[in-house]
Amino acid sequence: MFLTQSGALDKMGGMAMGEATKNARSRARAELTQEIKEAGRRQLREVGAASLSLRAVARDVGMVSSAVYRYFPSRDDLLTALILDAYDALGDAAETAGAAHADHPPRERWLAVCRAARSWAQYHRHEYELIFGTPVPGYRAPQDTIRAAARVPVELLRIVRSDRAVHGDATAHAPIPAPIVVDLARLREQVAPELDDSTLARAVMAWTMLIGAISFELFGHLNNVITDYDMWFDYVMGSCADDLHLRRR
Amino acid sequence: MFLTQSGALDKMGGMAMGEATKNARSRARAELTQEIKEAGRRQLREVGAASLSLRAVARDVGMVSSAVYRYFPSRDDLLTALILDAYDALGDAAETAGAAHADHPPRERWLAVCRAARSWAQYHRHEYELIFGTPVPGYRAPQDTIRAAARVPVELLRIVRSDRAVHGDATAHAPIPAPIVVDLARLREQVAPELDDSTLARAVMAWTMLIGAISFELFGHLNNVITDYDMWFDYVMGSCADDLHLRRR
DNA sequence: TGTACATCAGTGAACGCGCGTTCACTGATGTAC
């Protein structure tokens, strides 16, 4: 409920000198909302999501703790805003990399997007944890986050789609069970009309692998196995690209 | 440091009427240590790892909070013990499933182990989060956990190894870069002497996919995409088995 | 353009809470002779 209000304000803040510049008060409000979120991100970096506190955030922006309540009605709403921003920042990184490699071969473009996601995660570890780690207890994602959360997988699908006119199906060893065909049909209808079942399935698997690989690295689950994580990541996501039969040139 | 002490006690407790039954005092100690950990797991279930508190655990076992310090010198040590137990419980589940399907075709045995891991995660969600979710801030895994943490991937490798005498390499589209070959050589030396590079690489990828798929399901990252998670999980881990060229019969 | 009122941002004190950890203690259990 507040989220929509907050979202509206953000948009206003981002409207950058449009006709809706309105008055000093609402400009100040938009700016302070941003400052509070930045302080929240700093807190995140220092103590992690679980123990992020409104009071610490308030101290950081130089306000009294109760003043923050003029901007976010509760700690959870601040968290929600940070989650949304994190999804969008990650989405930006992925889409920017994808656009920058629009005229590269699909496999290269794919790798560029994957690498962008990984390096965003490395530079924003706690924001990454916020969205892909343990869900914050008691917290429920509002509808707003869904679109933002889908940006990376949609970008990955965009690359696969761009390659599909001239190319064959993805690696598939077994027939796909009926219930999954239904799920994939809905997915196809929503975002990727030109992709066949096995390709869609491999794409969802690749998305799972992308986050799995990043999390394994960040959380240390391959600590005594892999030493060269750069190489390993490229190899893994390259293998996914190959399973999807993405063109190399 | 305390861990080794605790571990020793556990082993004593588990020795079940051996010659080391010793006296009433140390038996009581072993039992209470278990009770405290069980209360810890109940707390985990209710509030999650991040806000697990010693005081709540103490209340749960009916002790005064300071008494818990006779058993665990700090909250972190209790957490460490719970983490170790979680790894071992998951390892038990996987190994039991593997042993129970020892004379099934490798692919079926593989799926059985994967399913066992998934259903353990579903029934022990917060313990799963404890080991595969966001690392608890400020917490460092002691050496003890490494062996326990390796049990599932080692079990997966056991299945692949059992199939390798009669079978070929795993799916590999690209040559494996030299630094990874080095990493894989160390892995081979430690746990799987008969496996070639591409098979080892696919096995590590499958391990990543297993945890990635379970986490995606548990944390809701495929919420509007997949509805039949049972089928999807089987399909995904089955595809990994096929990429490894595990025999179907 | 100037005034009167309404809206809003930020203050500072307070409430009630639960936390991790320490400490001096009591009483029960174990050990050495």
Place this chain on the structure above:
DNA sequence: TGTACATCAGTGAACGCGCGTTCACTGATGTAC
């Protein structure tokens, strides 16, 4: 087998802390006439 001492488990009070949230308030900004 019995006694004297040492070890250990559990108690209860206390320390100091930071938290989320509420509330009555002051003073600045915006709006209507």
